[in-house]
Amino acid sequence: MPISLFNSDDKPRKPSFFERVRSAVTGESTESATPAQEVPPVLEETAAPQNAFELPASEFAETLPAEALVDPVPVIPNEAVEYTSAPKATTPVPARVADTQRNEFGLKPMTSTFSFGGYASEAEEDASFMGKMRDAVERTRSQLGAGLDNVLALGRTVDEETLDELEAVLLTADIGSSTTSEIMRNLRQRALREKATTDELKQMLKEELRAILDSVEQPTNHPTQAPEVIMMVGVNGTGKTTTSGKLAALYGTHGRKALLCAADTFRAAAIEQLEVWAQRSGVDIIKTKQGGDPSAALYDSLTAGKARGADIVIVDTAGRLHNKAGLMAELDKMRRTAQKLVPGAPHQVFLVLDATTGQNGMQQARLFTESAGVTGIVLTKLDGTAKGGIVIAIARELKLPVVFAGVGEKMEDILPFNSDAFLDSLLG
Numbered sequence: 135m136p137i138s139l140f141n142s143d144d145k146p147r148k149p150s151f152f153e154r155v156r157s158a159v160t161g162e163s164t165e166s167a168t169p170a171q172e173v174p175p176v177l178e179e180t181a182a183p184q185n186a187f188e189l190p191a192s193e194f195a196e197t198l199p200a201e202a203l204v205d206p207v208p209v210i211p212n213e214a215v216e217y218t219s220a221p222k223a224t225t226p227v228p229a230r231v232a233d234t235q236r237n238e239f240g241l242k243p244m245t246s247t248f249s250f251g252g253y254a255s256e257a258e259e260d261a262s263f264m265g266k267m268r269d270a271v272e273r274t275r276s277q278l279g280a281g282l283d284n285v286l287a288l289g290r291t292v293d294e295e296t297l298d299e300l301e302a303v304l305l306t307a308d309i310g311s312s313t314t315s316e317i318m319r320n321l322r323q324r325a326l327r328e329k330a331t332t333d334e335l336k337q338m339l340k341e342e343l344r345a346i347l348d349s350v351e352q353p354t355n356h357p358t359q360a361p362e363v364i365m366m367v368g369v370n371g372t373g374k375t376t377t378s379g380k381l382a383a384l385y386g387t388h389g390r391k392a393l394l395c396a397a398d399t400f401r402a403a404a405i406e407q408l409e410v411w412a413q414r415s416g417v418d419i420i421k422t423k424q425g426g427d428p429s430a431a432l433y434d435s436l437t438a439g440k441a442r443g444a445d446i447v448i449v450d451t452a453g454r455l456h457n458k459a460g461l462m463a464e465l466d467k468m469r470r471t472a473q474k475l476v477p478g479a480p481h482q483v484f485l486v487l488d489a490t491t492g493q494n495g496m497q498q499a500r501l502f503t504e505s506a507g508v509t510g511i512v513l514t515k516l517d518g519t520a521k522g523g524i525v526i527a528i529a530r531e532l533k534l535p536v537v538f539a540g541v542g543e544k545m546e547d548i549l550p551f552n553s554d555a556f557l558d559s560l561l562g
C-alpha cells in the first residue's frame with residue numbers, strides 16, 4: 135500500500151511558462167560574475183535553546199506546537215546541526231540580481247523572465263539557451279534524426295510501409311510503446327486521409343509531440359509565504375545533489391535567494407558534495423551529521439531560511455526506492471515537518487530522473503509518483519543519452535511536466551525545460 139505523501143487538492147492551471155523561456159544561464163551573467171556576499175551568521179546572536187531542539191531528533195518535529203512556528207523563529211544552534219553561511223566563492227558565481235521589493239506574500243518577484251512553475255514568462259528565445267538544448271539532445275537527434283531521414287526521404291509517398299518504419303524509429307528513441315502507438319494511430323489516420331507528403335508527415339509528427347508536451351499542467355502550488363520549499367527526491371545516483379546545487383545557483387542569477395538543506399544524511403559524501411555546491415553557488419547551507427534525522431535538518435533549514443530571508447529552500451534528500459517503506463515514511467515525515475513551518479510546503483516535489491535509464495526509469499518514476507506526491511520531473515544526464523524521447527513518455531504516461539533538464543556536470547548545465555526548444559532541437 136503506497137504511503138500518501140501529498141494529498142493536495144490543488145487544481146492545476148495552465149501557465150504560459152514554457153512557451154518561451156529566456157536563457158537560464160547566459161554567457162553574459164557568467165562573465166559579469168561577482169563573488170557572493172557573505173551572509174552574516176545569526177547564530178551567535180540567538181538565545182539559548184528553549185524549544186523542540188532539546189528533544190531527540192526523532193521526536194522533536196512531531197511535537198512542535200504549530201502555532202509557535204508561524205512567525206520567523208530565531209536560529210538556535212544545536213549539536214546535531216551545523217550552519218554554514220555562504221562562503222566566499224572560489225569560482226565565479228553568476229551575478230545575482232539585486233534585491234527587489236517583496237510582494238504581499240513576502241516573496242521576491244522574479245527579476246527577469248526566467249521562471250518555472252508559472253510565475254511569469256514572456257521571453258525571447260536565446261541563442262545560448264538553444265545552443266545548450268541542441269547540444270544536450272545531440273545524441274537523441276542523431277539517432278532519431280538519422281532514422282527519420284531514411285524514413286522520410288524526399289519524394290517518398292506516405293504509405294503503410296512508411297508509417298511502420300516511422301513507428302520503429304520512434305521506439306528506438308525511447309518514446310515508449312504505448313505512447314508511440316497513440317502517436318502512430320493519430321498520424322496514420324491523418325497522413326493517409328490527407329495524402330501527406332513526407333515533409334508534411336514530419337510536421338504532423340512534430341505537432342503530435344508538441345500536443346503531448348503541452349497537455350501537461352505546470353506545477354502551480356505557489357507559496358503564500360516565503361520560503362518556497364522544493365524537495366528533490368528519487369532513486370540513488372540520479373543527480374539530486376548535483377541538481378540541488380545547480381538550481382541554487384540558477385535561482386540566484388534570477389534574483390531569488392536560495393538556501394540548501396543537506397537532508398541526505400545517509401551518504402556522508404552527499405553532505406560534503408552539497409557543501410561544495412553551496413560554495414560554488416555562494417548560498418547558505420544547513421546540514422546535519424551523517425545518520426542524523428533529515429527532518430531535523432529540514433526543520434533547521436526552514437527556520438534559518440525564514441530568519442535569513444531566503445526565497446527558496448532546496449532540500450536534497452537521500453536516494454531511495456519507492457518500495458522501501460521506512461525511507462518513504464521518512465519523506466512523509468519531512469513533508470509534515472515542512473508544513474508546520476511554512477504553509478503549503480513542500481511547494482514542489484521534484485523527482486530527479488536519470489534520462490539514460492530510459493524506459494526503466496519510467497517504471498521507477500511511475501511508482502515514485504504514486505507515493506511521493508511528485509509535482510514535476512527534473513530529467514538529468516540528457517546530454518549523455520540517445521533516449522531523449524523519454525520526455526514525451528513522461529508527459530503522456532505520468533502527466534507530469536519536465537521542469538528542468540540536466541545537461542552536464544557543471545553549475546550552468548541546467549535548463550528550464552521548454553517544449554518548443556526541445557522539439558526544434560530534436561527535429562529541426
Ligand SMILES: Nc1nc2c(ncn2[C@@H]2O[C@H](COP(=O)(O)OP(=O)(O)OP(=O)(O)O)[C@@H](O)[C@H]2O)c(=O)[nH]1
Pocket residue numbers: 369370371372373374375376377398401404407451452453454486513514515516517518539540541542543547
Ligand atoms: N552528464 C551529466 N552528469 C550528471 C548530471 N547530473 C548529475 N550528473 C552526475 O551524476 C552523478 C550522480 O550525481 P549525484 O548528484 O551525486 O546523484 P544523487 O542523486 O545525489 O546520488 P545519491 O545521493 O546517491 O542518491 C555525478 O557524477 C554527477 O556529476 C547531468 O545532467 N549530466
